[in-house]
Amino acid sequence: MTDTTDNVVVLDSSIEDALNFDGLRLLAVASSQEARISIETYLKGYEGVEYELLNQREFEQHGVTVNAEIPDVLVLEVKDATDAEVHIEAIRAEPELEFLHICLLMKSPTKNAIVNLLRAGADDILSLTPNEIELSSSLARSTVNRAVVGDDRNAASRRRTIVFIHASGGAGATTLAVNSALQLQKEAKRFGGNACLIDLDIQFGDADLQLDLPMRSNLFELVKSPDRLDSRMLENLMIKGPDGLHVLTSPDEPLPFDALEKSTVEKVISLARRHHRYVVIDMPITLTSWTDSVLKAADCIFLVTQMNVLALRSARRLIDTLQEENLGGKSIMAIANRYPSKGQGRKISIAEAEKMLRVSINTTVPSNFGLLINSLDQGVPAILQQPTSKYSRTIDELLESASAKPATQKKRSFGGGLFKRGDADV
Numbered sequence: 001m002t003d004t005t006d007n008v009v010v011l012d013s014s015i016e017d018a019l020n021f022d023g024l025r026l027l028a029v030a031s032s033q034e035a036r037i038s039i040e041t042y043l044k045g046y047e048g049v050e051y052e053l054l055n056q057r058e059f060e061q062h063g064v065t066v067n068a069e070i071p072d073v074l075v076l077e078v079k080d081a082t083d084a085e086v087h088i089e090a091i092r093a094e095p096e097l098e099f100l101h102i103c104l105l106m107k108s109p110t111k112n113a114i115v116n117l118l119r120a121g122a123d124d125i126l127s128l129t130p131n132e133i134e135l136s137s138s139l140a141r142s143t144v145n146r147a148v149v150g151d152d153r154n155a156a157s158r159r160r161t162i163v164f165i166h167a168s169g170g171a172g173a174t175t176l177a178v179n180s181a182l183q184l185q186k187e188a189k190r191f192g193g194n195a196c197l198i199d200l201d202i203q204f205g206d207a208d209l210q211l212d213l214p215m216r217s218n219l220f221e222l223v224k225s226p227d228r229l230d231s232r233m234l235e236n237l238m239i240k241g242p243d244g245l246h247v248l249t250s251p252d253e254p255l256p257f258d259a260l261e262k263s264t265v266e267k268v269i270s271l272a273r274r275h276h277r278y279v280v281i282d283m284p285i286t287l288t289s290w291t292d293s294v295l296k297a298a299d300c301i302f303l304v305t306q307m308n309v310l311a312l313r314s315a316r317r318l319i320d321t322l323q324e325e326n327l328g329g330k331s332i333m334a335i336a337n338r339y340p341s342k343g344q345g346r347k348i349s350i351a352e353a354e355k356m357l358r359v360s361i362n363t364t365v366p367s368n369f370g371l372l373i374n375s376l377d378q379g380v381p382a383i384l385q386q387p388t389s390k391y392s393r394t395i396d397e398l399l400e401s402a403s404a405k406p407a408t409q410k411k412r413s414f415g416g417g418l419f420k421r422g423d424a425d426v
């Protein structure tokens with residue numbers, strides 16, 4: 001299968017074709033002679049891989065970079081499980097290293113240590129002198145991860161976690177979250193990535209209904225054994241929706257909100273972020289012990305409200321409450337949903353609503369009962385049913401304001417502006 005010449009492994013061309021490591025940046029850190037010789041032999045054989053090999057001391061001075069850039073893969077020799085844990089914890093605490101593929105080289109790891117290290121954030125654990133298949137399989141897994149993130153190097157900057165909150169029942173938050181997630185799935189696929197939707201309304205969440213999913217996530221597993229949570233478990237809990245959207249749905253039986261521990265919710269979000277370009281979260285109307293954790297993890301918070309006095313007053317109260325929490329300087333963007341067209345009679349103007357909310361309204365979403373009732377009845381979200389409707393186009397505007405979608409050229413002139421084309425809008 002392979003030849004060895006001058007200590008360089010030459011891969012069989014069929015393997016090379018299957019394992020395309022072109023452009024892969026790798027940092028290898030090994031101090032022991034055996035590990036250094038073993039990995040360098042293989043690395044020299046991988047064409048297109050840019051790598052640096054450092055010893056532990058050099059690594060401490062140099063940090064996790066190859067030619068001043070963050071690598072795709074870190075192959076790191078560790079003394080034992082404790083040493084490994086210290087490294088993993090430090091690396092995963094750095095937001096810009098969130099997507100680094102970490103492959104540990106370790107002498108006779110126990111089964112327990114492997115499980116714990118994978119949970120802590122390692123991607124692979126190999127022996128001190130991995131064979132070619134082990135090492136290339138690990139690199140292949142890292143390229144799968146790269147595909148999820150997308151090809152371009154600035155992908156991380158376009159990753160987004162978007163949270164929808166609401167303060168009065170039926171504001172339309174879930175509908176917006178579902179449609180946004182589907183639109184982002186389409187966007188993510190352009191770069192070879194994925195989006196996911198997390199329904200954290202674990203009592204009466206109905207995102208699954210809106211998407212007509214065949215089953216719900218078994219959140220009971222998560223509640224029963226939160227310490228088992230890792231990427232694989234989360235992936236297994238997610239249900240595949242339209243267009244390949246991954247959905248963590250609410251459970252079959254309503255759960256008390258405190259059944260989910262704060263640390264579990266934090267871990268769910270952090271794992272989801274690692275594996276999906278876009279993470280959309282739909283929150284319950286109730287404030288929970290983990291609300292602040294979710295909001296702190298968000299890149300963008302949308303507060304959905306209807307345009308009536310009661311709804312606006314509740315929204316204002318929610319804004320006040322959240323502003324008392326330290327959300328790390330994050331601002332809340334208000335969305336006026338079911339905004340009637342002029343013909344439908346507007347009781348409260350945007351200016352009046354903004355005065356009540358004491359924040360400006362970011363987007364107004366048109367009222368369209370016909371479309372949304374239909375979409376609920378058929379289990380086909382509006383964005384799939386009528387992608388050019390005014391409702392669907394407003395989703396684009398919303399996502400652009402969250403910097404999750406590049407801005408489209410809008411013509412707002414009276415003659416033929418964005419809102420002039422299209423179908424049976426209200």
Ligand SMILES: Nc1ncnc2c1ncn2[C@@H]1O[C@H](COP(=O)(O)OP(=O)(O)OP(=O)(O)O)[C@@H](O)[C@H]1O
Pocket residue numbers: 166168169170171172173174175176201284285304337338339365366367368369372373376
């Ligand atoms: N822009 C809109 N125009 C017309 N109807 C809408 C609009 N947005 C949402 N709806 C309808 O309002 C109802 C409530 O929507 P949704 O479930 O999204 O609200 P929510 O804020 O998530 O409510 P909950 O408090 O139950 O979580 C649904 O029947 C939905 O179809």
Ligand SMILES: [Mg+2]
Pocket residue numbers: 173174175201205206282
């Ligand atoms: Mg809802």
